[in-house]
Amino acid sequence: MTVSYNQNGVLTLGNTNLKTLAQSFGTPTIVYDEMYIRQQMRRYHQAFQKMDVNYVLSYASKAFTCIQMVKLADEENFDLDVVSIGELYTAIEAGFDPKRIHFHGNNKTKDEIQYALKCGIGYFVVDALDEIALIDQYATESIDVLIRVNPGVEAHTHEFIQTGQEKSKFGLSIKHGLAQKGVEMVRNSEHLHLKGIHFHIGSQIEETTGMKETAKIVLKWLKTSNINIEMLNIGGGFAVKYVDGDSSFNIEEGIPEIVENIKFTCHDLDYPLPTLSIEPGRSIVAEAGVTLYEVGSIKEIPNVNKYVSVDGGMSDHIRTALYDAKYDVKLVNRNEPGEDTVTIAGKLCESGDILIHEAKLPSSVQRGDYLAVLSTGAYHYSMASNYNQIQKPAVFFVSDGKAREVIKRQSLRQLIINDVK
Secondary structure (H helix, E strand, O other): OOEEEOOOOOEEEOOEEHHHHHHHHOOOEEEEEHHHHHHHHHHHHHHHHOOOOOEEEEEEHHHOOOHHHHHHHHHOOOEEEEOOHHHHHHHHHOOOOHHHEEEOOOOOOHHHHHHHHHHOOOEEEEOOHHHHHHHHHHOOOOEEEEEEEEOOOOOOOOHHHEOOOOOOOOOEEOOOOHHHHHHHHHHOOOOEEEEEEEOOOEOOEOOOHHHHHHHHHHHHHHHHOOOOOOEEEOOOOEOOOOOOOOOOOOHHHHHHHHHHHHHHHHHHHOOOOOEEEEOOOHHHHHHHEEEEEEEEEEEEEOOOEEEEEEOOOOOOOOHHHHHOOOOOEEEOOOOOOOOEEEEEEOOOOOOOOEEEEEEEEOOOOOOOOEEEEEOOOOOOOOOOOOHHHOOOOEEEEEEOOEEEEEEOOOOHHHHOOOOOO
């Protein structure tokens, strides 16, 4: 992240003055360093290009999507992973090639399947046995599918973002024979073509052990079951840094290590090396984004706590309440040392509306100051709500000192546009 203070003591992102941006466009506002996003995408390309393999990179839309983000992904030669009719619609409206869109999700509805088929997407990632029959029922011509398998591997991360263990709602279990059954159903279907296998073991994965072991399990199962595939999609979930002490996934070392392990396993098993695919989302956008807030009420309880309240909260920052996620914060409008430990609270009518439990801020912080909460580029706007009828924030991309609006702030009128009077 390119956050730094300029010579006037004002915080900048991508050489853009965040105080000026907040004053001009209001708060809360989420701001992305566009070049950082592009650089992250290019790092993944470069890591694969060194390994002499066929590969496909897909951006996981759920982390953050809008028309301009889709266009950026297209410009950086990323496919798209979508999980809903809304994400697919956004991609189509952005002019993205539907053949490069892949539809995921554990409970695709009839309407979603029909719309995806109408759009002509590249492939479905099948997550349930009855889904196979449903896609086959509505397809009128051949359609590629990947089967998402559950390898029974636990990633060392928060239980809510583990997705590869046996009890997960995602995927078809290899151990219990559901994955094999899925392959047989696809083979016996009228319209479905088995393009490959998909797995995803969780999020905030810092090291490669879990992915390497999972790939071995899956490849051994494919070999012993005599299943040939064109593509092996190993998911995403690569870790990012939220606070000091966190470790980001090392793309330059980690991707080659995973790929080399897969190449070795395929050679050892005498199994044809498939096209490899990954789906990073968080690691593309999380550290590129900050959320700007204006300080409001400050409440100090002697010998207990000091609350610094801001003009947003869990309506645009739910991850602290949901995962006990940790964040760093910086004062925007002046560069002073953080000497006070405070709790940054939101403005919503909920006792759990806390952004940061133990934040370091200057003792001089006062009403009207601006704060920047760091690493909010993933799962903030995309998980935003209208709880308390709070409007969703504006979103800007900044680059070379210039800001461009990519999502307008939600208006009061938009809050009731669907209400029946």
